[in-house]
Amino acid sequence: MNMDDALATFFAESRELLEQMESSLLAIGQENDTAETVGAIFRAAHTIKGSAGLFGLDDVVNFTHAVESVLDQVRDGRLPVDEPMVALLLACGDHMGALIDAIENNPDQRDEALIARGAPLTERLRAYLGTTVVASTDPQVPFERIGASTCDKDLWHISVRFGADVLRNGMDPLSFIRYLSTLGTVTGIVTLADALPDADAMDPESNYLGFEIAFRSQAEKAVIEGVFDFVLDDCTLNILPPNSRTADYIELISSMPEESARLGEMLVRCGSLTAKELTAALLAQEQLHPEVPIGSILVERGSVSAPVVAAALEKQKRVKEHKAQESQSIRVDAEKLDQLINMIGELIIASAGANVIARRARSTELQECHSTLSDLVERVRDSALQLRMVKIGATFNRFQRVVHDVSREIGKDIALIVNGEDTELDKTVVEKIGDPLTHLVRNAMDHGIDSPELRVQRGKPARGTVSLNAYHDSGSIVIEVGDDGGGLHREKILAKAIERGLVDPGRVLSDAEICALIFEPGFSTADEVTNLSGRGVGMDVVKRNITALRGSVDIASQPGVGTTVTVRLPLTLAIINGFQVGVGKSVFVVPLDMVDECVEFTADQGHDYTDLRGQVLPFIRLRDLFEVPGTAGTRQNIVVVKHAGQKFGLVVDTLMGEAQTVIKPLSSMFAQVKGISGSSILGTGDVALILDVPALMQEAQFPVSHTPQLA
């Protein structure tokens, strides 16, 4: 593993740890027994500090060190976990994240301004530590030391795992150990070959060895560390100073990579006890207490203290659990997945091409063969797309934090209720939906939820509720952001819209139309918008982002009861089941999930609606809309499409049937074209345009208001 790869892993892992830390912090408020949670937070901070130290990221180490010190006190029960503490630690977590981001984005330059921003946090952390100075200035607490009487004063413990490439890089781990001996005496060494794979898998030019070294020396820690300078990037190094505290040994045990290591060996490796003591204990176990585990014998004989054994046992248990989990999932580069999806896209296009030729050749055998093939291709496509699916729960959980922070900020008591966390959607969509959702949630809290006094007046609980809900609905995922606040003020919105010239005065608008106004650009940029208790700040940006994902957004509001914003997104961005229709010589594709039925075209002359089993069905003539040359044939068809619970028709010349459609984005040149969301390549090599049904639906319903004229 080279330096960059290792760093990338560090960044990814640190972010995960920070996320864990954050959710643990937020969980503290809801639990009675916080000991375990605090432990988890401490471990996260400690691991980040340790890894950052490995890469020489001193700024991260320095800052995290202060956090860790406070957490250590909290863990020991010397500091309380109260609201201000949680808020401070959350802020610290953010700062650690920012520091790590800064290094990732600009590794060569220190972001002085950012580091300076950490200073006030460090001050506040110090203030906590200051109150406990009395405790920490006590003489070293003896029971926290391991074997203070039996261990040498200058006995260091060095735990080192060399990376796989050290040999190939021309470095021999042996030479480091030889060099180490020049600084002192290696009093004990264990060569760890646990990582050595099976004979077949073993690469004789890779290194698999690690060493646990007991080392007597007067040297400074920095000097000992300096021995490994050349391989620092390429090895895992833990140096425990003489007379280390129990906690340090426990940390070392937890951080060791070996899996199958037996408890006794672990303790020897940690330098907690000697090999001789272990052998003696093993003998005693065989002769006297065949049923008593080795751990308790060691404790009994005073060789190790109970916490050390507990930690080692826990590590063994965790290794087993971890192994079980590991076999269930693997981490894959997102880029590789994208490549796979792209290839499958090409495969589908090629397969469609083969189908066209098979039909042209009129060979039944070939057609049969191809139908099996395309069946398989379809299944491969489905499983490949499934690979990209992730649960939305992780995204939702991020909002616990947003709600926590914002409710403090604006002084309202607000709870977040999350539903449908297990709903899956495409990873790309998940990544891009985060920002718009944050905006909607903030809006709901800031403008949606009414003040506590008003809430009590209206007979609602003083604590406001913001809800996030996700579910699947006909080929799309629906995400709802709701609040139980005051709802939108229709009159104010309408007045504002008329004032800004978005709506002609005297026009009668439906409630839905009025609500939709807040998504209009220009509506949000007005200065007085914040005076409105309705929404409006940046809603046009939200809408634009969601539309860019081929999604749509709707708003429903009841005065005094609340507002719900409904976001609909396609399940996937890459490949869909399409329904091909022909107009003149052009082919268009409608997403199959939206097609409800097909009927023969009948309409009164000059009207843009028809009678569908007694109901009015508005429709659009695609020929007119896209100005396709030529005249319509005698037999036209209507494709009835359904979106967000409403139906409308598309008038086309021919129905060509179902086909897998690989979505290719349109160049930005066509960004202004309404009603088209993308393109696709047909089996014949021709290009088909994919229809943007939500946009067409607007066209069918509000043919006038859809392009607002500024007065």
Added chain:
Amino acid sequence: MSTPLRIEGELTIYRAAELKGTLLAAVAEHETLDIDLSAVTEFDTAGVQLLLLAKRAAAARRHTLRLVGHSTPVIDVFELLDLSNHFGDPIVLHA
């Protein structure tokens, strides 16, 4: 009767790929195998790993693998890494 396998010259990274095959083949073939290390002139981590691997492969087949005639470079490394016990073969110190 045991069959000796004599390794001459370097037992290092430079010959690791070649020697891995030789060692594993010998371990698989003979129920009792002596590896003569007296002519090993250089010995490094890669060499250590190969011997560890061979030892393990032998144990997996319930074969016996003995290291004999350790040369000075081999003894040095075994002492440095405290491996003599792991292999458990008697080492004859040179005068």
